[in-house]
Amino acid sequence: MTGRPFAPDLLAGKRILITGGGTGLGRAVARHLVEHGAQVHLWGRRPAVLDEAAASLPGSVHTQVVDVRDGERVDEAMGELWDEHGPLTGVLNNAAANFIAPTESLSPRAFDAVSGTVMKGSFHTTHGAGRRWIAARLPGSVVSTLTTWVWTGSAYVVPSAMGKAAVHAMTMSLAVEWARHGIRLNAVAPGPIPTEYAWQMLNPTGKSGVGATQADQIPMGRMGTVEELANLTMFLLSDACPYLTGQTIAMDGGQMLAGPGTFAGLAEMTDQDWADARAKSEAATAASKAQRGGLGGPH
Numbered sequence: 001m002t003g004r005p006f007a008p009d010l011l012a013g014k015r016i017l018i019t020g021g022g023t024g025l026g027r028a029v030a031r032h033l034v035e036h037g038a039q040v041h042l043w044g045r046r047p048a049v050l051d052e053a054a055a056s057l058p059g060s061v062h063t064q065v066v067d068v069r070d071g072e073r074v075d076e077a078m079g080e081l082w083d084e085h086g087p088l089t090g091v092l093n094n095a096a097a098n099f100i101a102p103t104e105s106l107s108p109r110a111f112d113a114v115s116g117t118v119m120k121g122s123f124h125t126t127h128g129a130g131r132r133w134i135a136a137r138l139p140g141s142v143v144s145t146l147t148t149w150v151w152t153g154s155a156y157v158v159p160s161a162m163g164k165a166a167v168h169a170m171t172m173s174l175a176v177e178w179a180r181h182g183i184r185l186n187a188v189a190p191g192p193i194p195t196e197y198a199w200q201m202l203n204p205t206g207k208s209g210v211g212a213t214q215a216d217q218i219p220m221g222r223m224g225t226v227e228e229l230a231n232l233t234m235f236l237l238s239d240a241c242p243y244l245t246g247q248t249i250a251m252d253g254g255q256m257l258a259g260p261g262t263f264a265g266l267a268e269m270t271d272q273d274w275a276d277a278r279a280k281s282e283a284a285t286a287a288s289k290a291q292r293g294g295l296g297g298p299h
Protein backbone atom coordinates (compact mmCIF):
# COMPACT_ATOMS: atom_id res chain seq x y z
CA MET A 1 0.00 0.00 0.00
CA THR A 2 2.65 2.51 1.04
CA GLY A 3 5.22 1.29 -1.43
CA ARG A 4 8.78 2.55 -1.50
CA PRO A 5 8.64 6.26 -2.25
CA PHE A 6 12.33 6.96 -1.66
CA ALA A 7 15.42 6.23 -3.72
CA PRO A 8 17.46 3.33 -2.33
CA ASP A 9 20.38 5.72 -1.68
CA LEU A 10 18.28 8.24 0.30
CA LEU A 11 20.43 7.70 3.40
CA ALA A 12 23.78 6.88 1.75
CA GLY A 13 26.57 8.26 3.92
CA LYS A 14 24.34 8.48 7.00
CA ARG A 15 25.30 6.85 10.31
CA ILE A 16 22.30 6.55 12.56
CA LEU A 17 21.93 5.34 16.15
CA ILE A 18 18.62 3.73 17.14
CA THR A 19 18.08 3.34 20.88
CA GLY A 20 15.90 0.34 21.70
CA GLY A 21 16.66 -0.89 18.19
CA GLY A 22 16.65 -4.59 19.07
CA THR A 23 12.88 -5.06 19.05
CA GLY A 24 9.57 -3.82 17.70
CA LEU A 25 9.42 -0.55 15.82
CA GLY A 26 13.11 0.29 16.32
CA ARG A 27 14.20 -2.97 14.75
CA ALA A 28 11.71 -2.64 11.90
CA VAL A 29 12.73 0.94 11.13
CA ALA A 30 16.41 -0.14 11.28
CA ARG A 31 15.77 -2.46 8.34
CA HIS A 32 14.38 0.38 6.26
CA LEU A 33 17.31 2.64 7.15
CA VAL A 34 19.81 -0.03 6.12
CA GLU A 35 17.90 -0.73 2.91
CA HIS A 36 18.18 2.99 2.10
CA GLY A 37 21.94 3.07 2.49
CA ALA A 38 22.47 4.03 6.15
CA GLN A 39 24.98 2.55 8.58
CA VAL A 40 22.95 1.63 11.64
CA HIS A 41 23.90 1.27 15.31
CA LEU A 42 21.54 -0.39 17.79
CA TRP A 43 21.43 0.15 21.56
CA GLY A 44 19.48 -1.80 24.15
CA ARG A 45 19.96 -3.62 27.45
CA ARG A 46 19.83 -7.24 26.22
CA PRO A 47 22.91 -8.45 24.28
CA ALA A 48 21.20 -11.53 22.81
CA VAL A 49 18.26 -9.47 21.54
CA LEU A 50 20.62 -6.96 19.91
CA ASP A 51 22.77 -9.69 18.35
CA GLU A 52 19.73 -11.42 16.90
CA ALA A 53 18.40 -8.15 15.48
CA ALA A 54 21.79 -7.27 13.95
CA ALA A 55 22.09 -10.73 12.38
CA SER A 56 18.66 -10.39 10.82
CA LEU A 57 19.47 -7.10 9.09
CA PRO A 58 21.23 -6.74 5.76
CA GLY A 59 24.61 -4.99 5.86
CA SER A 60 26.87 -4.48 8.85
CA VAL A 61 25.00 -3.39 11.94
CA HIS A 62 26.89 -2.46 15.10
CA THR A 63 25.40 -3.03 18.56
CA GLN A 64 26.21 -1.81 22.07
CA VAL A 65 24.67 -2.79 25.38
CA VAL A 66 23.56 0.50 26.90
CA ASP A 67 20.97 1.40 29.53
CA VAL A 68 20.01 4.86 28.32
CA ARG A 69 19.02 5.91 31.86
CA ASP A 70 22.72 5.78 32.80
CA GLY A 71 24.19 9.08 31.56
CA GLU A 72 27.82 8.05 32.12
CA ARG A 73 27.38 4.80 30.19
CA VAL A 74 25.62 6.66 27.35
CA ASP A 75 28.53 9.08 27.03
CA GLU A 76 31.09 6.27 27.20
CA ALA A 77 29.24 4.26 24.53
CA MET A 78 28.86 7.34 22.33
CA GLY A 79 32.63 7.92 22.60
CA GLU A 80 33.38 4.30 21.63
CA LEU A 81 31.01 4.55 18.67
CA TRP A 82 32.60 7.75 17.32
CA ASP A 83 36.18 6.51 17.90
CA GLU A 84 35.64 3.12 16.27
CA HIS A 85 33.20 4.01 13.47
CA GLY A 86 33.16 7.78 12.97
CA PRO A 87 30.62 10.49 13.73
CA LEU A 88 26.92 9.83 13.74
CA THR A 89 24.73 11.86 11.39
CA GLY A 90 21.48 11.06 13.18
CA VAL A 91 19.91 9.71 16.36
CA LEU A 92 16.55 8.00 16.73
CA ASN A 93 15.36 8.19 20.35
CA ASN A 94 13.12 5.11 20.24
CA ALA A 95 13.84 3.31 23.55
CA ALA A 96 10.93 3.46 25.96
CA ALA A 97 9.32 1.68 28.88
CA ASN A 98 5.64 1.68 29.69
CA PHE A 99 2.82 -0.26 31.32
CA ILE A 100 -0.78 0.47 32.21
CA ALA A 101 -1.44 0.97 35.92
CA PRO A 102 -3.63 3.04 38.23
CA THR A 103 -1.34 5.96 39.07
CA GLU A 104 -2.00 5.72 42.80
CA SER A 105 -0.51 2.20 42.74
CA LEU A 106 2.88 3.29 41.37
CA SER A 107 6.00 3.14 43.54
CA PRO A 108 8.79 5.71 43.09
CA ARG A 109 10.84 3.05 41.30
CA ALA A 110 7.97 2.29 38.94
CA PHE A 111 7.67 5.98 38.07
CA ASP A 112 11.43 6.21 37.48
CA ALA A 113 11.56 3.02 35.39
CA VAL A 114 9.17 4.49 32.83
CA SER A 115 9.70 8.26 32.95
CA GLY A 116 13.48 7.91 33.35
CA THR A 117 13.85 5.68 30.30
CA VAL A 118 11.91 8.09 28.15
CA MET A 119 12.98 11.48 29.49
CA LYS A 120 16.50 10.93 30.82
CA GLY A 121 17.34 8.34 28.17
CA SER A 122 16.37 10.64 25.31
CA PHE A 123 18.22 13.55 26.91
CA HIS A 124 21.45 11.62 27.59
CA THR A 125 21.54 10.23 24.05
CA THR A 126 20.72 13.56 22.40
CA HIS A 127 23.26 15.34 24.61
CA GLY A 128 25.98 12.77 23.90
CA ALA A 129 25.58 13.16 20.14
CA GLY A 130 24.84 16.90 20.19
CA ARG A 131 27.89 17.99 22.15
CA ARG A 132 30.11 15.96 19.82
CA TRP A 133 28.47 17.46 16.72
CA ILE A 134 29.01 20.95 18.09
CA ALA A 135 32.65 20.28 19.05
CA ALA A 136 33.37 18.83 15.59
CA ARG A 137 31.32 21.51 13.77
CA LEU A 138 29.17 18.81 12.19
CA PRO A 139 25.43 18.94 11.46
CA GLY A 140 23.10 16.37 12.97
CA SER A 141 19.50 15.24 13.05
CA VAL A 142 17.60 13.91 16.08
CA VAL A 143 14.23 12.22 15.76
CA SER A 144 12.33 11.07 18.86
CA THR A 145 9.46 8.60 18.82
CA LEU A 146 6.75 10.10 21.01
CA THR A 147 2.98 9.57 21.36
CA THR A 148 -0.01 11.87 20.87
CA TRP A 149 -0.22 11.93 24.68
CA VAL A 150 2.24 14.84 24.51
CA TRP A 151 -0.81 16.96 23.55
CA THR A 152 -3.65 15.14 25.29
CA GLY A 153 -2.03 13.42 28.28
CA SER A 154 -3.30 9.90 29.00
CA ALA A 155 -4.90 8.29 32.00
CA TYR A 156 -3.25 5.10 33.32
CA VAL A 157 0.11 5.71 31.58
CA VAL A 158 1.00 8.92 33.42
CA PRO A 159 4.80 8.35 33.76
CA SER A 160 4.99 7.68 30.02
CA ALA A 161 2.85 10.69 29.12
CA MET A 162 5.03 12.88 31.38
CA GLY A 163 8.27 11.52 29.93
CA LYS A 164 7.13 11.89 26.32
CA ALA A 165 5.89 15.44 27.01
CA ALA A 166 9.35 16.26 28.39
CA VAL A 167 11.00 15.00 25.19
CA HIS A 168 8.49 17.06 23.17
CA ALA A 169 9.73 20.08 25.17
CA MET A 170 13.35 19.09 24.55
CA THR A 171 12.64 18.86 20.81
CA MET A 172 11.25 22.41 20.66
CA SER A 173 13.91 23.85 22.97
CA LEU A 174 17.02 22.38 21.39
CA ALA A 175 15.69 23.00 17.87
CA VAL A 176 16.15 26.67 18.68
CA GLU A 177 19.32 26.43 20.75
CA TRP A 178 21.20 24.21 18.32
CA ALA A 179 19.85 25.56 15.01
CA ARG A 180 22.98 27.71 14.62
CA HIS A 181 25.06 24.53 14.82
CA GLY A 182 23.12 22.88 12.01
CA ILE A 183 21.47 20.41 14.38
CA ARG A 184 17.79 19.66 13.82
CA LEU A 185 15.38 18.01 16.26
CA ASN A 186 12.00 16.60 15.27
CA ALA A 187 9.69 13.92 16.58
CA VAL A 188 7.00 11.54 15.40
CA ALA A 189 3.87 10.66 17.37
CA PRO A 190 2.49 7.40 15.96
CA GLY A 191 -0.92 5.95 16.67
CA PRO A 192 -1.07 2.25 17.46
CA ILE A 193 1.27 -0.04 15.53
CA PRO A 194 1.11 -3.43 17.28
CA THR A 195 4.42 -4.74 18.61
CA GLU A 196 4.96 -7.70 20.91
CA TYR A 197 6.37 -6.01 24.03
CA ALA A 198 4.24 -2.87 23.86
CA TRP A 199 1.03 -4.88 23.60
CA GLN A 200 2.11 -7.05 26.59
CA MET A 201 2.55 -3.82 28.57
CA LEU A 202 -0.46 -1.88 27.25
CA ASN A 203 -3.07 -4.51 26.39
CA PRO A 204 -2.14 -7.51 28.53
CA THR A 205 -5.61 -8.92 29.30
CA GLY A 206 -8.99 -9.40 27.69
CA LYS A 207 -10.25 -6.34 29.57
CA SER A 208 -7.47 -3.89 28.67
CA GLY A 209 -8.31 -3.38 24.99
CA VAL A 210 -9.34 0.28 24.88
CA GLY A 211 -8.85 3.20 22.47
CA ALA A 212 -5.08 3.54 22.54
CA THR A 213 -4.50 -0.02 21.29
CA GLN A 214 -7.65 -0.41 19.15
CA ALA A 215 -8.49 0.47 15.55
CA ASP A 216 -12.27 0.87 15.84
CA GLN A 217 -12.21 4.53 16.97
CA ILE A 218 -9.59 5.59 14.42
CA PRO A 219 -11.11 7.58 11.49
CA MET A 220 -9.02 5.59 9.01
CA GLY A 221 -10.34 2.39 10.58
CA ARG A 222 -6.98 0.70 10.97
CA MET A 223 -3.69 0.64 12.87
CA GLY A 224 -0.58 2.26 11.48
CA THR A 225 2.11 0.27 9.71
CA VAL A 226 5.83 0.00 10.20
CA GLU A 227 6.34 1.11 6.59
CA GLU A 228 4.49 4.37 7.25
CA LEU A 229 6.50 5.04 10.40
CA ALA A 230 9.76 4.15 8.63
CA ASN A 231 8.98 6.44 5.69
CA LEU A 232 8.23 9.40 7.97
CA THR A 233 11.32 8.72 10.08
CA MET A 234 13.54 8.40 7.02
CA PHE A 235 12.19 11.65 5.60
CA LEU A 236 13.10 13.43 8.85
CA LEU A 237 16.56 11.84 9.05
CA SER A 238 17.32 12.56 5.39
CA ASP A 239 18.42 15.83 3.78
CA ALA A 240 15.00 16.24 2.09
CA CYS A 241 13.88 19.22 4.16
CA PRO A 242 16.69 20.76 6.24
CA TYR A 243 14.51 23.77 7.20
CA LEU A 244 12.18 21.48 9.21
CA THR A 245 12.99 21.52 12.92
CA GLY A 246 11.28 21.60 16.29
CA GLN A 247 8.20 19.72 15.06
CA THR A 248 6.36 16.72 16.45
CA ILE A 249 4.36 15.12 13.66
CA ALA A 250 1.34 13.00 14.58
CA MET A 251 0.90 9.94 12.36
CA ASP A 252 -2.23 8.34 13.73
CA GLY A 253 -4.95 8.07 11.05
CA GLY A 254 -6.74 11.01 12.71
CA GLN A 255 -7.11 9.17 16.04
CA MET A 256 -6.19 12.04 18.35
CA LEU A 257 -8.49 14.53 16.61
CA ALA A 258 -11.50 12.19 16.75
CA GLY A 259 -11.97 12.58 20.48
CA PRO A 260 -15.29 11.86 22.20
CA GLY A 261 -15.91 15.62 22.51
CA THR A 262 -16.13 15.91 18.72
CA PHE A 263 -18.74 14.62 16.23
CA ALA A 264 -16.35 11.95 14.91
CA GLY A 265 -18.85 9.22 15.89
CA LEU A 266 -21.32 10.49 13.29
CA ALA A 267 -19.40 8.45 10.73
CA GLU A 268 -21.77 5.64 11.79
CA MET A 269 -24.87 7.50 10.45
CA THR A 270 -26.55 6.13 7.32
CA ASP A 271 -28.03 8.26 4.49
CA GLN A 272 -31.45 7.71 6.05
CA ASP A 273 -30.14 8.81 9.48
CA TRP A 274 -28.82 12.00 7.84
CA ALA A 275 -32.14 12.60 6.05
CA ASP A 276 -34.00 12.18 9.35
CA ALA A 277 -31.59 14.55 11.10
CA ARG A 278 -32.00 17.16 8.37
CA ALA A 279 -35.81 16.91 8.47
CA LYS A 280 -35.77 17.42 12.26
CA SER A 281 -33.45 20.40 12.15
CA GLU A 282 -35.31 21.98 9.20
CA ALA A 283 -38.58 21.61 11.10
CA ALA A 284 -37.00 23.37 14.11
CA THR A 285 -35.73 26.14 11.83
CA ALA A 286 -39.17 26.55 10.20
CA ALA A 287 -40.78 26.92 13.64
CA SER A 288 -38.16 29.51 14.60
CA LYS A 289 -38.71 31.46 11.34
CA ALA A 290 -42.46 31.56 11.94
CA GLN A 291 -41.80 33.41 15.23
CA ARG A 292 -39.38 35.97 13.71
CA GLY A 293 -41.99 38.10 11.93
CA GLY A 294 -40.04 38.31 8.66
CA LEU A 295 -36.63 38.94 10.29
CA GLY A 296 -33.67 36.66 9.62
CA GLY A 297 -32.65 34.61 6.65
CA PRO A 298 -29.68 35.32 4.38
CA HIS A 299 -28.96 38.94 3.52
Ligand SMILES: CCC/C=C/C(=O)SCCNC(=O)CCNC(=O)[C@H](O)C(C)(C)COP(=O)([O-])OP(=O)([O-])OC[C@H]1O[C@@H](n2cnc3c(N)ncnc32)[C@H](O)[C@@H]1OP(=O)([O-])[O-]
Pocket residue numbers: 096097098099100101105106107108109110111113114147160191192193197198201202212213
Ligand atom coordinates in the same frame (compact mmCIF):
# COMPACT_ATOMS: atom_id res chain seq x y z
C1 LIG B 1 -0.35 3.08 21.78
C2 LIG B 1 1.01 2.53 22.14
C3 LIG B 1 1.98 3.54 22.73
C4 LIG B 1 3.21 2.86 23.19
C5 LIG B 1 3.97 3.41 24.12
C6 LIG B 1 5.15 2.69 24.67
O1 LIG B 1 6.02 3.30 25.17
S1 LIG B 1 5.25 0.97 24.53
C7 LIG B 1 6.87 0.48 25.08
C8 LIG B 1 6.74 -0.79 25.83
N1 LIG B 1 8.07 -1.37 26.01
C9 LIG B 1 8.62 -1.55 27.19
O2 LIG B 1 8.04 -1.25 28.22
C10 LIG B 1 10.00 -2.14 27.15
C11 LIG B 1 10.81 -1.94 28.40
N2 LIG B 1 10.09 -2.37 29.60
C12 LIG B 1 10.67 -2.88 30.71
O3 LIG B 1 11.88 -2.98 30.80
C13 LIG B 1 9.80 -3.31 31.90
O4 LIG B 1 8.55 -3.68 31.35
C14 LIG B 1 9.59 -2.21 32.95
C15 LIG B 1 8.88 -1.01 32.37
C16 LIG B 1 8.75 -2.80 34.05
C17 LIG B 1 10.91 -1.72 33.56
O5 LIG B 1 11.72 -2.77 33.95
P1 LIG B 1 13.03 -2.54 34.88
O6 LIG B 1 13.78 -3.82 34.82
O7 LIG B 1 13.73 -1.31 34.47
O8 LIG B 1 12.45 -2.31 36.29
P2 LIG B 1 11.78 -3.32 37.37
O9 LIG B 1 11.30 -4.62 36.82
O10 LIG B 1 12.75 -3.38 38.50
O11 LIG B 1 10.52 -2.48 37.79
C18 LIG B 1 10.66 -1.15 38.26
C19 LIG B 1 9.47 -0.85 39.15
O12 LIG B 1 8.28 -0.89 38.35
C20 LIG B 1 7.30 -1.68 39.01
N3 LIG B 1 6.40 -2.26 38.02
C21 LIG B 1 6.72 -3.06 37.00
N4 LIG B 1 5.64 -3.41 36.30
C22 LIG B 1 4.58 -2.81 36.91
C23 LIG B 1 3.19 -2.79 36.66
N5 LIG B 1 2.66 -3.43 35.62
N6 LIG B 1 2.41 -2.06 37.49
C24 LIG B 1 2.93 -1.38 38.52
N7 LIG B 1 4.27 -1.37 38.80
C25 LIG B 1 5.07 -2.08 38.00
C26 LIG B 1 8.11 -2.71 39.75
O13 LIG B 1 7.34 -3.31 40.78
C27 LIG B 1 9.28 -1.86 40.26
O14 LIG B 1 8.93 -1.11 41.40
P3 LIG B 1 9.30 -1.58 42.91
O15 LIG B 1 8.41 -2.76 43.19
O16 LIG B 1 10.75 -1.96 42.91
O17 LIG B 1 8.98 -0.41 43.76
Ligand SMILES: NC(=O)C1=CN([C@@H]2O[C@H](COP(=O)(O)OP(=O)(O)OC[C@H]3O[C@@H](n4cnc5c(N)ncnc54)[C@H](OP(=O)(O)O)[C@@H]3O)[C@@H](O)[C@H]2O)C=CC1
Pocket residue numbers: 019020021022023024025026043044045046049066067068069093094095096097117121145146147189190191192193194195196197198
Ligand atom coordinates in the same frame (compact mmCIF):
# COMPACT_ATOMS: atom_id res chain seq x y z
N1 LIG C 1 3.91 0.35 19.25
C1 LIG C 1 3.14 1.43 19.22
O1 LIG C 1 1.95 1.38 18.86
C2 LIG C 1 3.70 2.76 19.58
C3 LIG C 1 4.98 2.90 20.03
N2 LIG C 1 5.46 4.15 20.31
C4 LIG C 1 6.85 4.32 20.70
O2 LIG C 1 7.66 3.61 19.80
C5 LIG C 1 8.87 3.21 20.47
C6 LIG C 1 9.09 1.73 20.26
O3 LIG C 1 8.04 1.00 20.86
P1 LIG C 1 7.78 -0.54 20.53
O4 LIG C 1 8.69 -0.99 19.46
O5 LIG C 1 6.33 -0.70 20.36
O6 LIG C 1 8.16 -1.24 21.92
P2 LIG C 1 9.36 -2.20 22.35
O7 LIG C 1 9.13 -2.55 23.77
O8 LIG C 1 9.52 -3.30 21.37
O9 LIG C 1 10.64 -1.27 22.23
C7 LIG C 1 11.25 -0.61 23.30
C8 LIG C 1 12.74 -0.83 23.19
O10 LIG C 1 13.42 -0.01 24.16
C9 LIG C 1 14.45 -0.75 24.75
N3 LIG C 1 14.70 -0.22 26.08
C10 LIG C 1 13.82 -0.16 27.10
N4 LIG C 1 14.41 0.38 28.17
C11 LIG C 1 15.68 0.69 27.79
C12 LIG C 1 16.78 1.30 28.46
N5 LIG C 1 16.70 1.70 29.74
N6 LIG C 1 17.94 1.47 27.78
C13 LIG C 1 18.04 1.08 26.48
N7 LIG C 1 17.02 0.51 25.80
C14 LIG C 1 15.86 0.32 26.46
C15 LIG C 1 13.94 -2.18 24.79
O11 LIG C 1 15.00 -3.12 24.78
P3 LIG C 1 15.63 -3.75 26.13
O12 LIG C 1 14.47 -4.09 27.02
O13 LIG C 1 16.42 -4.92 25.64
O14 LIG C 1 16.50 -2.67 26.68
C16 LIG C 1 13.17 -2.26 23.47
O15 LIG C 1 14.03 -2.70 22.44
C17 LIG C 1 8.69 3.64 21.92
O16 LIG C 1 9.29 4.90 22.11
C18 LIG C 1 7.19 3.76 22.06
O17 LIG C 1 6.83 4.64 23.09
C19 LIG C 1 4.70 5.27 20.18
C20 LIG C 1 3.40 5.17 19.77
C21 LIG C 1 2.80 3.91 19.42
